[in-house]
Amino acid sequence: MSPTRFASEHRWIYLYAILLLLALVVIGLIQYDGVKTTNEAHRKANQLSDALVAAGYSAPDTGGIVRTLGTDGGNVCDDPATALKSSLWKINLSNGSSGPGQRPVISDRRVVEAEALVLGVYCPDRLDRIQDRLDALRTDDTVRR
Structure with a gap:
C-alpha cells in the first residue's frame, strides 16, 4: 500500500x-x-473585605461579593450620582415601612461609609462625583455596637 493511497x-x-x-x-x-x-474579581473582593475590616465591620463573605459585584462593581457603579440612584439610595435609608408610613430617618454613619468603601474599590473615579452627596447626608451613631 503506497503512502499517498493510505493518506487519501x-x-x-x-x-x-x-x-x-x-x-x-x-x-x-x-x-x-x-x-x-475570576482572579480579578476575587482580588477586588478581598480588597473590599480588608477595607471593611479595617473600618471596623465584620468580615463579609468574599464569595458573595464576587457574585454580586464581579470585576466592575455591577449595579453599584452604574453612575451612582444620578438623581434616580440617589433617590433610591435614600429610600433604602428610610424606616423600612412602605406607602404612607415610610419616613426618612437619620441613618448610621457607618452605612454611608460602607457605600463609600465599595465605590472606592470598584469605581474610584465615580466616588468623587457622589462624595459631596454622601457628606451632605445627616448621619449619626444610631446603631448600637
Whole structure:
C-alpha cells in the first residue's frame, strides 16, 4: 500500500483530528479569559473585605461579593450620582415601612461609609462625583455596637 493511497483513504481521521484540536484551542482561550476575570474579581473582593475590616465591620463573605459585584462593581457603579440612584439610595435609608408610613430617618454613619468603601474599590473615579452627596447626608451613631 503506497503512502499517498493510505493518506487519501484516511483523510477523515486527519480532518477530525484538526477539528478536535481547533475546538480544544477555542475552549482553552475561553477558559483562560474566565480564570483571569475570576482572579480579578476575587482580588477586588478581598480588597473590599480588608477595607471593611479595617473600618471596623465584620468580615463579609468574599464569595458573595464576587457574585454580586464581579470585576466592575455591577449595579453599584452604574453612575451612582444620578438623581434616580440617589433617590433610591435614600429610600433604602428610610424606616423600612412602605406607602404612607415610610419616613426618612437619620441613618448610621457607618452605612454611608460602607457605600463609600465599595465605590472606592470598584469605581474610584465615580466616588468623587457622589462624595459631596454622601457628606451632605445627616448621619449619626444610631446603631448600637
